Amino acid sequence: MLETLANVMNALPAGTASTIGTWVAALLTLAVLSFIFGENPAFRLAEYLFVGIAAGYAGALAWTQVLWPRAKLFLANPQAYWYYGLFFALGLLLLTRGVRSLSTLGNLPLGVLFGTGAGLALGGALTGSLVPQIEASVVSLSPADYGQGLVGWAYAIDAFILLIGTIAVLSAFHFTGKGQGAWSGFWHGLLRILQGAGRGFIMVAFGALLAGATLSFFAALQSRLAFLLRDWIKLFGNMGL
Amino acid sequence: MKKTLPLIVAILCGVLSLADFIIPNPQLDALGAVLVEGVTILAAFALLLGLLNILGTHVHRVATGEGSRGLSLSLILAMLITMAVGIAFPHSGTLRWIFRYLYVPLQSTMTALLAFFVVSAAYRAFRLRNIEALILLVTSLLVLFTQLPFVGAISPSLAIIRDWLMRVPVTAATRGLILGIALGTIATSLRILLAVDRPYTGE
Numbered sequence: 001m002l003e004t005l006a007n008v009m010n011a012l013p014a015g016t017a018s019t020i021g022t023w024v025a026a027l028l029t030l031a032v033l034s035f036i037f038g039e040n041p042a043f044r045l046a047e048y049l050f051v052g053i054a055a056g057y058a059g060a061l062a063w064t065q066v067l068w069p070r071a072k073l074f075l076a077n078p079q080a081y082w083y084y085g086l087f088f089a090l091g092l093l094l095l096t097r098g099v100r101s102l103s104t105l106g107n108l109p110l111g112v113l114f115g116t117g118a119g120l121a122l123g124g125a126l127t128g129s130l131v132p133q134i135e136a137s138v139v140s141l142s143p144a145d146y147g148q149g150l151v152g153w154a155y156a157i158d159a160f161i162l163l164i165g166t167i168a169v170l171s172a173f174h175f176t177g178k179g180q181g182a183w184s185g186f187w188h189g190l191l192r193i194l195q196g197a198g199r200g201f202i203m204v205a206f207g208a209l210l211a212g213a214t215l216s217f218f219a220a221l222q223s224r225l226a227f228l229l230r231d232w233i234k235l236f237g238n239m240g241l
Numbered sequence: 242m243k244k245t246l247p248l249i250v251a252i253l254c255g256v257l258s259l260a261d262f263i264i265p266n267p268q269l270d271a272l273g274a275v276l277v278e279g280v281t282i283l284a285a286f287a288l289l290l291g292l293l294n295i296l297g298t299h300v301h302r303v304a305t306g307e308g309s310r311g312l313s314l315s316l317i318l319a320m321l322i323t324m325a326v327g328i329a330f331p332h333s334g335t336l337r338w339i340f341r342y343l344y345v346p347l348q349s350t351m352t353a354l355l356a357f358f359v360v361s362a363a364y365r366a367f368r369l370r371n372i373e374a375l376i377l378l379v380t381s382l383l384v385l386f387t388q389l390p391f392v393g394a395i396s397p398s399l400a401i402i403r404d405w406l407m408r409v410p411v412t413a414a415t416r417g418l419i420l421g422i423a424l425g426t427i428a429t430s431l432r433i434l435l436a437v438d439r440p441y442t443g444e
Contacts, residue, residue, distance in 0.1 A: 021338055021341065024343065025346040028350070032347065033353070035354055044312055045312060049319045049343070052317065052323070053339065056320040056322065056323025056325075057327060060328050062288045062289060063285075063328050064327065064328060064331045067285050083275050087282040090286075094287060104243045107441050108250060109283050109286070111251035111254070112280070113441070114251055115250060115251030115252060115433070116258045117280065119254065119258030119262070119434065121430045122426070124426075125423040125427050126427065129422070130420065130423040136416070161409050162413045165409070165412075165416075170420055170421060201417070202417075202418070203373045205410070206377055207379070207380025207383075208384050213359060214363075215385065215388060216352075217352060217353060217355045220355075220356070223353075
């Protein structure tokens with residue numbers, strides 16, 4: 001059946017597949033954009049189709065790019081690639097997670113997934129985030145290290161703001177109650193000031209991110225409208241309308 | 242045995258992959274590579290499990306009439322046809338057609354729809370009228386408007402302020418957030434490696 005479908009697609013006159021495709025793409029674009037006026041059947045159909053196509057495409061990629069090439073290696077040379085056999089067996093055990101009575105069999109592959117994932121995440125967080133970011137935060141606050149006169153002072157103030165900002169943002173996620181000691185009130189007050197400043201820094205960063213995200217969403221909207229007005233409307237002209 | 246074996250395997254795999262990170266050793270490198278390959282295969286199987294779950298849910302809906310039968314049927318057909326074409330003819334024009342005329346328009350229009358949501362969400366956030374909302378509003382408007390070519394021509398100092406904001410306060414906040422995320426990741430990973438959390442046994 002699939003071969004017939006592929007043959008039909010290939011046998012179509014030149015340009016027919018792209019014309020049908022443009023019509024389908026335009027109708028789907030309009031169906032999704034119709035959500036601006038509220039929930040409606042056209043949007044819901046587009047939504048379900050999107051989930052179905054995305055899931056099917058991901059499944060096809062998982063098979064053709066990950067599973068099948070490794071299965072072929074294992075079948076061709078089981079001695080050299082024995083571990084692929086082992087992980088395929090674990091993968092089949094993982095599928096039992098979908099059957100309630102057998103779901104405990106899926107614990108073993110999940111243990112491999114979570115254990116390896118935790119080890120990789122721990123190593124990655126240490127070597128890829130924590131150490132480099134701390135290294136980058138250790139900067140000189142002396143104006144002489146940056147240049148003469150006002151320029152040196154300006155860079156030193158920037159370095160100071162960078163350092164204080166980092167500490168303030170980290171303290172914004174520090175949630176503890178007031179302690180009992182003599183210095184507790186002082187530290188608690190200082191922490192509250194830092195937390196306020198940290199939230200301010202976070203808002204600046206979120207503001208910049210919001211602007212970037214808004215720009216990219218509008219760029220996507222512009223590209224879809226350009227498609228409708230350029231590629232789709234052009235088809236009406238080709239039909240003599 | 243149902244819980245002990247996965248526990249031992251999880252700790253062993255975690256310690257081995259962590260050791261591969263820290264200790265430079267060819268045997269550990271090879272073992273680490275095998276584990277990464279294994280996790281790649283298991284992640285693909287996890288994806289298939291997710292697809293089976295979606296399929297099961299919607300087949301059940303079609304069979305029982307729960308929800309909308311037609312929509313569930315369209316999802317099932319879209320999924321099966323795409324998957325079948327993708328597996329049987331991975332380099333065919335048919336798969337390219339599905340990707341170009343179905344997947345890309347749907348995905349990019351869904352993203353485009355977020356333009357309306359983000360404006361509406363921003364409006365609601367700005368109505369809160371506190372100092373944090375004001376900082377968010379001023380920063381986002383400054384970054385947005387300084388992208389426009391004529392704003393730079395009218396007032397070059399606005400672009401300088403934007404560059405300073407991106408270079409200093411935004412970097413400081415991002416660095417603080419990255420450090421916080423890294424500390425959270427380390428804490429969560431250690432809880433799994435020390436078997437305090439056992440998500441693989443449902444505990």
